[in-house]
Amino acid sequence: MSRSFVEVSGLGKSFPAKNAVPVVVYDNVNFALNKGEFVCIIGHSGCGKSTILNTLAGLDEPTTGAVIMNGREVKGPSLERGIVFQNYSLLPWLSALKNVEFGVKARWPEWSKAQVREHSVRYLNMVGLDHALERKPSQLSGGMRQRVSIARAFATQPELLLLDEPFGALDALTRGVIQQELVKIWSETQQTVFMITHDVDEALLLSDRILLMSNGPNAVVAESVHVDLPRPRQRTTIIHHPGYYTLRNYLVDFLVNRSGDREGFGPGAHPRAVNPLSQDSPSAEPEPAVTTRAIKQLAVS
Amino acid sequence: MSSLKIRSAILSCVLVFSLCAIWEVLTRQDVRSGELSEYEMLMGGAVPEAAVPPPSAVLALAWEQLTDPFYDKGPNDKGIGIQLGYSLYRVLSGYVLAALIAIPVGFVVGMSPLMYGALNPIIQVLRPISPLAWMPLALFIIKDSETSAIFVIFICSIWPMLLNTAFGVANVRKDWINVARTHELSSLRTAFAVILPAAAPTILTGMRISIGIAWLVIVAAEMLVGGTGIGYFVWNEWNNLDLTSVIFSILMIGCVGMLLDLVLSGAQKLVQYSE
Numbered sequence A: 001m002s003r004s005f006v007e008v009s010g011l012g013k014s015f016p017a018k019n020a021v022p023v024v025v026y027d028n029v030n031f032a033l034n035k036g037e038f039v040c041i042i043g044h045s046g047c048g049k050s051t052i053l054n055t056l057a058g059l060d061e062p063t064t065g066a067v068i069m070n071g072r073e074v075k076g077p078s079l080e081r082g083i084v085f086q087n088y089s090l091l092p093w094l095s096a097l098k099n100v101e102f103g104v105k106a107r108w109p110e111w112s113k114a115q116v117r118e119h120s121v122r123y124l125n126m127v128g129l130d131h132a133l134e135r136k137p138s139q140l141s142g143g144m145r146q147r148v149s150i151a152r153a154f155a156t157q158p159e160l161l162l163l164d165e166p167f168g169a170l171d172a173l174t175r176g177v178i179q180q181e182l183v184k185i186w187s188e189t190q191q192t193v194f195m196i197t198h199d200v201d202e203a204l205l206l207s208d209r210i211l212l213m214s215n216g217p218n219a220v221v222a223e224s225v226h227v228d229l230p231r232p233r234q235r236t237t238i239i240h241h242p243g244y245y246t247l248r249n250y251l252v253d254f255l256v257n258r259s260g261d262r263e264g265f266g267p268g269a270h271p272r273a274v275n276p277l278s279q280d281s282p283s284a285e286p287e288p289a290v291t292t293r294a295i296k297q298l299a300v301s
Numbered sequence B: 001m002s003s004l005k006i007r008s009a010i011l012s013c014v015l016v017f018s019l020c021a022i023w024e025v026l027t028r029q030d031v032r033s034g035e036l037s038e039y040e041m042l043m044g045g046a047v048p049e050a051a052v053p054p055p056s057a058v059l060a061l062a063w064e065q066l067t068d069p070f071y072d073k074g075p076n077d078k079g080i081g082i083q084l085g086y087s088l089y090r091v092l093s094g095y096v097l098a099a100l101i102a103i104p105v106g107f108v109v110g111m112s113p114l115m116y117g118a119l120n121p122i123i124q125v126l127r128p129i130s131p132l133a134w135m136p137l138a139l140f141i142i143k144d145s146e147t148s149a150i151f152v153i154f155i156c157s158i159w160p161m162l163l164n165t166a167f168g169v170a171n172v173r174k175d176w177i178n179v180a181r182t183h184e185l186s187s188l189r190t191a192f193a194v195i196l197p198a199a200a201p202t203i204l205t206g207m208r209i210s211i212g213i214a215w216l217v218i219v220a221a222e223m224l225v226g227g228t229g230i231g232y233f234v235w236n237e238w239n240n241l242d243l244t245s246v247i248f249s250i251l252m253i254g255c256v257g258m259l260l261d262l263v264l265s266g267a268q269k270l271v272q273y274s275e
C-alpha cells in the first residue's frame, strides 16, 4: 500500500476535567491527505477542528494516535507546516512587514536583508496590504491582521499549509481576492492545503475533498466528500455548474440533519468516501428536497 | 488635550507660588517675634541661624549653588553637583549590577517552574528586609564604606527587577511562543526575539520601581556611612544648623529622583506595545 503524504491514524484528544471524567473531544479520528491536495474540513463549532489542526502542526500532543507526514511521525512544530492561526497570533510589537519578515528570516536565515524584505513585501502586496507595511497589529483592523497572518504563512512556502478559518474576518470582496490568490499559489506549487472553514461555498470553491466532522464530544471524521467540479473554478460561474447544488445540498444536509447522529458513523473506520456527483453513489439523485428540508430544519432550530 | 496641559501647568505654578508665599510670610513673622522657643532657651539663645529659612533665602542659595555646582574646598565643603555626582555614581553602580543579575535570573525563574518553586521562598524572605539592615553585615564583610553603600543599593534594587522579570517572562502569551515554535526558532532566538520584547514592558516597570527605591535608600545609606554624597551633605548641613542648605538639598534630591524616573519611563514607552 502506497503511503499518503499525511496520515492521521487513531487520533484521540481528551482534556482532564475537574469532576474526574475527562472531556473526550474525539477519540478515533482517521484520514489521509495526498500530496498536492486541497482539503477542507467542516464541522460544527467546538467539535475539535482547531485541535486536529494544532496536532497536525505539532503544537499539540494527541492523547492517542499519531500523525505521520512524509513517512515520519510529527513530534513537534516545523517550518514545513505553516499555520494561519484562528486568532492571527501576530507579534504586537512588530510592524506588519516585520511580522512577515520574522517568518521569512526563520525560513531562509542565509538571505540578505534586502532579499528578505523584497520577498515579504511581495506577499503583503498579494494580500493588498502594501499601504500598511509599517503599521503595528493594534493599528490594523481584524481583517487586515488576518491578511498579515496569511502573508506570513504563505511567504514561508511550507509543504503543508494549515489554515484555521483564515478568511473568517474578511468581507466578501477581499475574501474572494485572497481565495483566488490562495488557489493560484497552491496550483503553482506542490503545496498541500488543509483548511478549516464554516463556509460551505468556500469549501466547494477551493477544495478537492471536504472532510465532514460529526458533533462532539467523541467526534469523528464521518465522511470524505469528493468535490468533482472542474478547475479553474470562479466564484461567479461555479454556481452554474450542474453538480454544484447537488454537492452543496449534500453538505448542508450533513451539517443540519446528520452531524449529530452519532450511531450513524461506525467508530474506528476511515471516513466513508462519497462522491455525490457520481451515478452509483446512493445520494446522487438530484434532491432539491434536501435543501427545503435543510432550510426548514434551520428555521426550526 | 493641550489646553488641559496648559491649564494644569498654570494651576501647579499658582499652587507652588501660593505655598511659597505662605511659607515666606510665616517665616518672616518667626524672625520678627523676639521670644525664644524652648529649644532656643536650652541652647542659650545662641542659634539665630537655626530658624526655618524663608523660600527667598533658599532661592538665593540655590542660585549660588547651581551657578557653581562643582567647587571643591576640602572634605566638608563641596558643591552640590559633586555631592549628587557621588550619590548618582553609587546608585547607578549598585543598580546596574543588580540589573545584570536580576534580569537573567528572572528570565530563568520565569521560564522554569522548577526554578520558580525553588527560588520563590528564598526571594520572599529576603525581599522584605530593609536594605539598611544589611549595612552592618556589609561593613563588616566588605570593610569599605563606599562599597558597602553600593552593596546596599544593589540589594534593595534587585528584588523588584527580579520579580517583575520572572512575572513578565512567565506570562508571555502562549500564542506568541507557538509562533516561535512553528518557525523552529532556537531557545536562544526565542528568548531574544519573542520573550524579551513581550516581557519588556513588565521588566521596565520593575526597573522603574527599583531606581525609585535605590534613590530613596542612598540618602539614608550615605547618612550612615558619611564622607560624601547628598545624604551625607544633608546630615552635615544639619550638624552645621544650616537649614537653608538642608531644604535646598531636599529639593535637589526630589529633582534628581524625578529625572531618574523620567529616563526610565521614557525607556518604558519605547518598549510598550498594545495588543
Ligand SMILES: Nc1ncnc2c1ncn2[C@@H]1O[C@H](COP(=O)(O)OP(=O)(O)OP(=O)(O)O)[C@@H](O)[C@H]1O
Residues within 6 Å of the ligand: A015, A023, A025, A043, A044, A045, A046, A047, A048, A049, A050, A051, A052, A086, A216
Ligand atoms: N484546554 C482545553 N481544556 C478543556 N477543553 C478544551 C481545551 N481546548 C479545547 N477544549 C475543548 O475542545 C473542543 C474542541 O475545541 P476546538 O477549538 O478544536 O473546536 P473547533 O472545532 O475549532 O471550534 P470552532 O469552530 O468554534 O473554532 C471544545 O469543545 C473545547 O471546549
Ligand SMILES: [Mg+2]
Residues within 6 Å of the ligand: A049, A050, A051, A086, A164
Ligand atoms: Mg477552531
